[in-house]
Amino acid sequence: MNTSTITDISEAEQGTSLWRDAWLRLRRNRLAVFGLAVLLVFVIIAILTPWIAPYGYAQQQLAVGATPPSAAHWLGTDIFGRDLLTQIMYGGRVSLAVGFIATAVALVIGITWGAVAGYVGGKVDAVMMRLVDILYALPFMIFIVLLMVVFGRNMLLLFLAIGAVEWLTMARIMRSQVQTLRQQEFVEAAISLGLSPATIIRRHLVPNALGPIIVYTTLTIPSVMLLEAFLSFLGLGVQPPQTSWGLLISYGAETMEEYPWLLLYPGLALILTLFSLNFLGDGLRDALDVRSAKD
Template identity: 40%
Template sequence: MNVNEEEQIISPWKEAWRSFRKNKAALLGLGIVMFFILLAIFADLIAPYGFRETELANKHLPPSSKHWFGTDEFGRDILSRVIYGARISLRVGFLAVSGSVIVGSLLGIIAGYYGRWVDGIISRIFDILLAFPSILLAIAIVAILGPSLQNAMIAIAVINVPTFGRLLRSRVLSVKEEEYITAAKAIGMTDGRILFHHVLPNSLAPIIVQGSLSIATAIIEAAALGFLGLGAQPPTPEWGKMLADSKDFIIQAPWTVFFPGIAIMLTVLGFNLMGDGLRDALDPRMKR
C-alpha cells in the first residue's frame, strides 16, 4: 500500500475528528465522560475513604469539610461511594454494550449478507426480543438468573442485542450491493474474508454512534435494576443501589439521594452529547 492509499483510508476519520472538535456540545460530553473515566481509574487514590468504611456515630451527617457529600445511614462517606460507583457503572455500561455489539453485529451481518431463511430466523428472534419492554425483559432475565451485578450485565446485553443486530443488518443489505463486494466475490474471496475485511469495516460508523448512546442507556438500566434490588448487592457502591438504600431518608437526609442521582444524570448526559457529536461527525447526511 502506497502513501496515497493510506491517506485515502485515514482521511475520513481525520475529517470526522475535525468535525467532532468543532462541536462544542460534543466536546463537553467527551470532557464529562473522561472525567468519570478518570474517577473510575484512580478511585483508590481520589476517594478520601473506603466505600466500606462505616461510622454509625456519624450517620446522616450533612455535607461538610470532612465529608463533602455527607454520610449515609451507616456513616459511610457518600463522596467516596459515588467515586467508586463510577467504576461500577462504567464497567456495567462498557461490558454490557460490548457484549451487545459483538453478538448483535455478528447476527446482523449473517442475516443481512446471507438473507433468505437465515435472515428470516434471525429477524424473528430480534422481533421477539423487541416485543417486550426492555426493562421488563431485563427484570425477567435477572429474576431467572438471580440478582447480582454480573447477571444484570448479561440482562442488559441481551436486551440491546436487537438494536445492534437490526442496525448492522440494514447496513449490510446496502453495502453488499456495492461494486467492490461484487468484485471480491468474482475473484473467489471467501465469505468470511468479505464480511470481516470489507463489509464490517464499512459498517463501523453507525455501530460506533449507537454504541456510545447505548452506554448511557445501559447505565440507566443498571441503575434501575440496582434500585429494584436486582443488580449490585450490598455493600457494592452502585449508584442505583445507593438511591434505593436512601429513598426512605429523602426528607431527613436529601443529600444521600441527590449526589448519586446527579452522578447518573451527568454520566448519561456526557455519553448522549458525545454520541450526538459522533453521529454528526460520522454521518455524511449530517454534514453541511
C-alpha cells in the same frame, strides 16, 4: 490540505481515512470534546478510586448519621454516616463498568449478527432472526434470575446477562440498515472487485450503518445503567455495602424529603454522564457522516 502539485502520498496519509478524518472532525466539535473529556475523567477516577477515595466504602460512623455537605465530608454522609463522595466514586466503578461493558457486548454481538443476517439473507436470515424473536419473547427477568440461580451471583455474569438482552435490538437495527445498503451498487461493485463477504461487511457495510447504531448506543448505555439499579434493587445485582449510582439514587429517592443531598449528588453524576454521552454520540455520528461537515 493538498495542493495541486502532489506527486506522491506521504506515509502519514496512509491508513483508513474514514477514522482519521472522523477524529479530525470530532476534535472541532466543542460539545463532543467536552463530553469525551468528562467521560475520560470519570473513567480515570473510577479506576483510581481505591487509592484516592477519602474514606473506605464500608466505613460507617453511626454516631455521625446523615449530615449535609461539610469540610470533612464534601458531599455529606448517609444515614449510616458513610461518606457520600466515596460512595459515588465506588458506585461509579460499577455503573460505568456495567454501562460500557454490557453495551460493548451488545454492540459486538448485535452488529455481527445483524450484518451477517442482513447480508446473507434468505434461509440463514430467517433462522437467525427467528432466534432473535424467540429471545425477545423470553421474559427478561426470568432469564436473569435463571442465570443467577445456575451460575451464582457474579458481576461478570451481570454484564453478560444485560449485554445478551440488549444486543437483540442492535441486531435488528443493523440488519435493516444492511438490507438497504446491500441493494446499492457500491456493494455490487465490491463483489465484482472480488472482495470476500467478510471484507464487504467490514469495509463497506458497517461504516455506512454506523449513524443509527451510534445513536442507539448512546441510548443503550444509560438504560443499561438504570437496568443495573433495578436488578440491584431486587437483590440480583450488586449488594451492600457495595453500591452503584442506580442504588444510591433509589435510596436517595426514599429519603429525599429529609436528606435531599443523598439524591442530588448521585443524580448529578448520572446526569452529567448521560449529557456527555449524548454530546459525544451526536458528535461521533456527525464526524462519521462524511457529508455532514464541509471542510
